[in-house]
Amino acid sequence: MQIERTQFVEVLKDAYSAYYDLHEDAETELPLAFRAEYKDRDEHYWFVKSAQVWVNEKNEHAYIFSAPSFDADAVKACVDYALADGLPRVKPHKDHQCTNIKVVFLADTADEATRKAVKKLNFTKNYKFGLWGYTNLLAGITDLAEQKTVTNAPGHELVTFFKKLFAVRA
Numbered sequence: 001m002q003i004e005r006t007q008f009v010e011v012l013k014d015a016y017s018a019y020y021d022l023h024e025d026a027e028t029e030l031p032l033a034f035r036a037e038y039k040d041r042d043e044h045y046w047f048v049k050s051a052q053v054w055v056n057e058k059n060e061h062a063y064i065f066s067a068p069s070f071d072a073d074a075v076k077a078c079v080d081y082a083l084a085d086g087l088p089r090v091k092p093h094k095d096h097q098c099t100n101i102k103v104v105f106l107a108d109t110a111d112e113a114t115r116k117a118v119k120k121l122n123f124t125k126n127y128k129f130g131l132w133g134y135t136n137l138l139a140g141i142t143d144l145a146e147q148k149t150v151t152n153a154p155g156h157e158l159v160t161f162f163k164k165l166f167a168v169r170a
């Protein structure tokens with residue numbers, strides 16, 4: 001049974017709203033459903049907060065695009081938009097571990113050429129030779145007709161995430 005895309009976007013918003021700040025105010029001609037931001041800062045200190053042992057900061061900017069179908073050119077345009085919008089939001093510093101940019105494509109159907117284009121997506125940026133962290137591109141396309149998700153190598157976590165969402169919807 002095929003899941004309706006507009007309803008699945010709402011399910012995805014609900015799933016992301018638990019840990020992410022959602023933003024729907026982007027003005028673009030691309031089929032951007034919403035943008036989400038996640039910020040996490042872990043600290044460990046010794047007796048008092050001023051005696052920090054270590055600090056670790058991880059961030060993520062997720063861009064969810066929704067359309068009946070995507071082609072390779074549309075995928076490239078959406079990824080270029082996400083990188084252009086997300087990279088200025090990265091604020092590297094000595095305690096920064098990573099800020100990932102996640103691009104998710106929700107489609108009623110996805111052809112093989114588009115799946116291959118998503119698999120080949122790659123972007124990595126190091127800050128101060130990696131001492132101030134890095135940025136990776138995590139990308140995936142979800143075919144709602146087949147309930148199948150295809151990702152690039154860094155985005156493999158999206159497969160299990162969408163499997164869980166499909167199981168909840170079933």
